Every structure is written in C-alpha cells, then in structure tokens.
Amino acid sequence: AELLEVLEVCDINKLEPLVPKLFKRLIKCIAGPHLQVADRAMCFFENDYFLSILKTYKMLTFPMLVPVISHIADTHWHKVLQESLNALKTILKEIDFNAYEKALANKDAKSLYLIQDPKNVKRDRTKIEELSLIH
Secondary structure (H helix, E strand, O other), X not given: OHHHHHHHOOOHHHOHHHHHHHHHHHHHHHHOOOHHHHHHHHHHHHOHHHHHHHHHOHHHHHHHHHHHHHHXXXXXXXXXXXXXXXXXXHHHHHHOHXXXXXXXXXXXXXXXXHHOOHHHHHHHHHHHHHHHHXX
C-alpha cells in the first residue's frame, strides 16, 4: 500500500529507470510460494495509476510479465489466485492484445527463471549467461 502511495505522487515520465526492477519484484512476489505475498502483489493491478504505469511502459513490462503470469495462471495450486491471474491476463490483453501475444510468443529463459525453483535459478542463470556470450 505504501509503495502505491509513493508511486501515485511520482511523475509517470520519470519512473522509467525504476520500472524493470519494480515489475521484476512484483513478478517474484506473485510467483513465490507465499500466498499472502502473492495476493498483496496482485493488488497493484487493481490500482488505476499503477495500470497507467503498466500501459505507459508496456514495451518494458509485457515481455517480463506476460509469460510468467500466463504460466502461473495455468499452474498455480490456489484456485482464487488462479482466477485473479486469469483476470489479469484479460486486463493485459485489453491493454494491448498484439503486445500481449508478442510477449507470450517470445517466452525466454530470462523471464521464466523468475518462476523456477530457487535451487535451479543459479544453474539456469549460468546457462543464460553462457548463451548470451555465444550470440
């Protein structure tokens, strides 16, 4: 709640440097094992100003957000959170269907590592870094 209050007094055009970190943290919270943390993170998407940030920076946020939300909506164990995630998928599609589909089609290991078992994250980050060096 406090973070939303701070965001609401910020000029949306000056938030760009913070957007990637903010959304990565929210994704980690939503994808994490703690239901209350995931639920609180989902509350951000009920805020109109936060949704305007999401819309403004959709080229940054959709590639991070869409694959993970889509995956968790299909696999999460808690029915209520699953329903919330499906509602969020609908909101994201309404914001920009083409950007949603593009982000979904371009799933990559960099976004999906956020939803993996923490024991495997380090191993997979190493693989990502190795692949990055090859290309």
